[in-house]
Amino acid sequence: MKREFYRFLDAVRRVRYPRQGMKVLSSMQHIRLKEGVRKGIRHRFYEHLCAYVEIAGARKKSENFRNYAALIADFGVLPPDASEFYGKLMSLERLLKQDIDKMANSNLRLVVSIAKRYHSRGMTFMDFVQEGNIGLLKAIDCFDNSLDYSLSTYASWWINHAIRRSIADKAATIRYPAHLQETISKVKDYFNTDPEAERRQDAAEISAAIDVRPSAVELALEAMAAMYMESLDKPLGHDADSRTYVTVVEDPHSPDPEAELVRVDFRRKVRDVVYAVLNPREQQVIDSRFGDEEQTLKEAGKGLGVTRERARQIQEKALGKGGRALMRELDPCIVDYKSLIN
Structure with a gap:
C-alpha cells in the first residue's frame, strides 16, 4: 500500500501546466485537465491515504476537503510526502479557478448581447445578465474543446437556457412547467416574425409554423393570455429613478380633473363676489372660519x-x-354659499 501511495504522489508531481503566453480559448485544454484533477485526484488521494493509515470508513470524508490541519485531525497520521502533495493539489485548484475566471470575463459581452433579446419579459435587464452569467459558468464547466466549435457558440445555448429557465421560475406570478415555457417562447418568436399571426391566434397555423402539437399551442396561448401580472412598484424604465406603474395608474377615487378645475374656478368667482361687499374685518373672519385652516370662533376672535x-x-x-350678493349674481337654486366658501 505504501509503495502504491508513493507512486501516486510521483505521478502528481510530474503534472505541469505552462502558463506563459496562454490564449483564452487554448486555456480550455488546461481547464479540462485541471477539472479532472479537481474531481479525480481528491478522491484517489483519500483512497490511497485511507489505505495507508488503514482507517475504515474514512472514504466518507472524501467530499469534505477542508484544510491540512483538518486532514491531520481526521486521520491522526499522514504519510511524510502528504504535505507536499496537498500543497500541489491546492495550487492546481487555484490555477483552475483563475482560468475559469479568465474565460468568464472574456465572454461577458456575449452574455450582455443575449440578455438584450429578452427585454420586457417580466424581469429587469440586470437580472437577465446575472442569470446569463450562471449559464456561462455552466458552459465553461461542460465545454469540450476537442469538438469542432468555439466556446462562444457552445455557451450561447447555455446562456439562453439559463435566462429562459429563470423567466419560467421567477418572472411570472403563475409558474408554468419548463416544457410549456419552451412552447410559449417558440410562439412568441413566431409572433415577432409575423405580427398578423398574433392577431389571428390560429392554433393550427402556429402549430405548423413552429412544429409543435396544436394542443400544446392552444395551451401556450391560454397561458400567455394570463401570464403576466405586473407589480405596481415595477419601474417603467431601466434607470433607478424611473417612475413606477402606481404613479400612472388611474385612481378611481380621485376627482375628475376637469370637474376639479371647474370647481376651483367656481369657488374663485364666488369668493370674488362675496369679498367685494365685505370689509377687511369681515374678510378676515371668513378666511379664519372657512379657509384652508379652519379656526374656532374663539381663535378667530383672538386674531382680531x-x-x-x-x-x-x-x-x-x-x-x-x-x-345677498351671491343671489344677485348667481342662480339662487344652485348656490349654497356656505359650502362654496368652504
Whole structure:
C-alpha cells in the first residue's frame, strides 16, 4: 500500500501546466485537465491515504476537503510526502479557478448581447445578465474543446437556457412547467416574425409554423393570455429613478380633473363676489372660519382682538351680506354659499 501511495504522489508531481503566453480559448485544454484533477485526484488521494493509515470508513470524508490541519485531525497520521502533495493539489485548484475566471470575463459581452433579446419579459435587464452569467459558468464547466466549435457558440445555448429557465421560475406570478415555457417562447418568436399571426391566434397555423402539437399551442396561448401580472412598484424604465406603474395608474377615487378645475374656478368667482361687499374685518373672519385652516370662533376672535361672541356676530353679518350678493349674481337654486366658501 505504501509503495502504491508513493507512486501516486510521483505521478502528481510530474503534472505541469505552462502558463506563459496562454490564449483564452487554448486555456480550455488546461481547464479540462485541471477539472479532472479537481474531481479525480481528491478522491484517489483519500483512497490511497485511507489505505495507508488503514482507517475504515474514512472514504466518507472524501467530499469534505477542508484544510491540512483538518486532514491531520481526521486521520491522526499522514504519510511524510502528504504535505507536499496537498500543497500541489491546492495550487492546481487555484490555477483552475483563475482560468475559469479568465474565460468568464472574456465572454461577458456575449452574455450582455443575449440578455438584450429578452427585454420586457417580466424581469429587469440586470437580472437577465446575472442569470446569463450562471449559464456561462455552466458552459465553461461542460465545454469540450476537442469538438469542432468555439466556446462562444457552445455557451450561447447555455446562456439562453439559463435566462429562459429563470423567466419560467421567477418572472411570472403563475409558474408554468419548463416544457410549456419552451412552447410559449417558440410562439412568441413566431409572433415577432409575423405580427398578423398574433392577431389571428390560429392554433393550427402556429402549430405548423413552429412544429409543435396544436394542443400544446392552444395551451401556450391560454397561458400567455394570463401570464403576466405586473407589480405596481415595477419601474417603467431601466434607470433607478424611473417612475413606477402606481404613479400612472388611474385612481378611481380621485376627482375628475376637469370637474376639479371647474370647481376651483367656481369657488374663485364666488369668493370674488362675496369679498367685494365685505370689509377687511369681515374678510378676515371668513378666511379664519372657512379657509384652508379652519379656526374656532374663539381663535378667530383672538386674531382680531375681540371676544368669541363678537367674532360670531361679525361672521353672521358677513354671511348675510355675502349671501345677498351671491343671489344677485348667481342662480339662487344652485348656490349654497356656505359650502362654496368652504
